[in-house]
Amino acid sequence: MKYLILIHSNPRPWGHPTGDYLPEFQDQPAEVRERLNAEFEEVLTELQNRGELITGEALGDPTSSRLFRWQDGERLVTDGPYAEGKEHLAGFFLIDVESHARAEEVTHRFSGPGETTELRPVMS
Amino acid sequence: MDEWEDVWRRQTPHVLAALVRRHGRFADCEDAVQEAMFAASVQWPREGAPRDPRGWLVRVASRRLIDQVRSEASRWAREERLAQLRETGPARSTDDDPLHLMILCCHPALTKASQVALMLRAVGGLTTSEVAAGFLVPESTMAQRISRAKATLTRHGATFPAPAPQEEATRMAAVRHAVALLYTEAHTRSSGPVITDAALTGEALRLARELVRARPADPENLGLLALLLLTQARAASRTDGGEIVPLEQQDRTRWDVGRIAEGVALIEAALPVGPVGEFQLQAAIAAVHAEARTWPDTDWTQIAELYRLLDAVAPSLSVTLGRSAALARVHGPDAGLATLDPLASRHARSHRLQAVRGHLLAEAGRREEAVAALTEAARLTRSIPEQRYLNRVVANLAVPGP
Structure with a gap:
């Protein structure tokens, strides 16, 4: 079963890995930060080794986006960001796993302080 | 090819x-x-x-x-x-090589998906890129999955030729499940190139035939092949322009009579052998459908009875749902609904439960509840054609009839 893991975040300045630029992450004691970073590397390596990772990408600054809308019968193109929300889509992982429980487990380990990690099923 | x-x-x-x-x-x-x-x-x-x-x-x-x-x-x-x-x-x-390799590939230490992938390569002779295309993942992902599966086999000391005769029956059951999974995966696939689906359903049929060739005395092997043939016989009428056509509305003249005849002959040969396992019972149900000239002609009493037997040997949610639907045909929608009520809390996230409930509620004339259940089913399913079908049913129910 395929799932998309979406990382919603707002690193300041925009950068990757997002944790390096999130106050909530940086405020953690050093050993917690190290543990979270190690966990992230571990789950990523595990996904690769098990043949569960399809792809993953880090996205550019949301203000660098271009928005294409339909207005008054024609396309209207403006600069981003798409939403003025607290968080933006910062990156994603597409995975193919055996069960929903496994997808939740992976997403759980991807999440960290200062951002929201979303798990969505992929339709087929 | x-x-x-x-x-x-x-x-x-x-x-x-x-x-x-x-x-x-x-x-x-x-x-x-x-x-x-x-x-x-x-x-x-x-x-x-x-x-x-x-x-x-x-x-x-x-x-x-x-x-x-x-x-x-x-x-x-x-x-x-x-x-x-x-x-x-x-x-x-030896003649048993394909069977023994299938058994090795379906080692219990591997996930179902890995068993299928490895079997397609080691027994079916597909390349990694063909297997990857079949499962709509990149070649690198599939290569990793296959090499990990092989490493797992090595780590578990899995050897060839595979198991002692007394263990063979158990291990062959795992092979049958992997072949059935491969078929279902390919058969219900909605995205991806159509040619891939045909290739994978063809592979599943080939592997099922190989099981029958190697162990023709095992009635479950005959049952599996019969089930795949009888299901495949209806493949052409299952969809129309990409939209799902439910069994009730399928054009039965488009069913493949050759495959039906072969499937029915296989299941008739298997059933008297005993013991009657899950694949024989599923094939028997498919055979009853295949032999009914029209939807109302279907022998629902027999189907309900076969589901009851299936429930005893291999209980699952989909078996219960099949039985509920058959009981509703025999005794009316309320009889079917009564069997679903106990499941509601445990399978709240099952789109199939909500879909069957919705259809039975609609038949019982409880339109609002039907719309709610079918809307929930549409929300929960992960299949685009099924979602489109359910959305269509909901839209038709929402418009009051003449």
Whole structure:
């Protein structure tokens, strides 16, 4: 079963890995930060080794986006960001796993302080 | 598939078995066989097939295996391993090779998805890129999955030829489930190139035939092949322009009578043998549907009874749902709904439960509840055609009838 893991975040300045630029992450004691970073590397390596990772990408600054809308019968193109929300889509992982429980487990380990990690099923 | 490809792919399990029997090292042998098949794909169309294709493939694969060891191992380990590799007996192969390889590939330490992928490569002779295309994942992902599966087999000391006779029955059951899973995966696929689906359903049928060929006395093997044939017989009428057509509305003149006849003959041969397992019962249900000229002609009493038996040997949510739907045909929608109520809390996230409930509620004239259940089913399903179908049913219910 395929799932998309979406990382919603707002690193300041925009950068990757997002944790390096999130106050909530940086405020953690050093050993917690190290543990979270190690966990992230571990789950990523595990996904690769098990043949569960399809792809993953880090996205550019949301203000660098271009928005294409339909207005008054024609396309209207403006600069981003798409939403003025607290968080933006910062990156994603597409995975193919055996069960929903496994997808939740992976997403759980991807999440960290200062951002929201979303798990969505992929339709087929 | 062109004629050459067919020749070398049919040889795959025999060549692999001969190699493993001679050298051990299943994982390395499997790679070497893939390389030999690639060599065949280059050479045979150009120069014609060798007189003894199997012998040719075994020779080339053995050479690749030795090259591989030579390039990988450190000098001292290399000498030792090469000496081991040269301690060769004849490259024997037996009629049971495909079956034993299927059993090896369906080792309980592997996930279902890995079992299927490995079996397609080691027994079906598909390349990693073909398997990857079949499951709509990148080749690198599939390559990793297959190499991990092989490493897991090595770690568990899984050897070839596979298990003791008393263990064979249990292990063959796992093979049947993997073949059924492959078929279902390919059959219900909605995205991806259509040609891929046909290739994978064809592979599933081929593997099911191989099981019957190897162990024709096992009635469950006959049941599995019958089930796949009877299901495949309806494939052409299942969709219309990409939209799902429910069984009730299918054009039965488009059903494949040849496959139905073969499937019915198989299940009729299997049932008297006993014991009657889950695949025979599923095939028997499919046969009752296949033999009904119209939807109202269907023998629902018999289908309900077969589901009751199936529930006893292999209980699952979908069996209960099938039984509820059949009971509703025999005794009316309320009888079906009564069997669903106890499931509601445990399977709240099941789109299939909500879909069956919704249909029965609609039949019972409880329109609002039907719309709620079917809307929930549409929300929960992960299949685009099914979601479109359910959305359509909801839209039709929402418009009051004439």
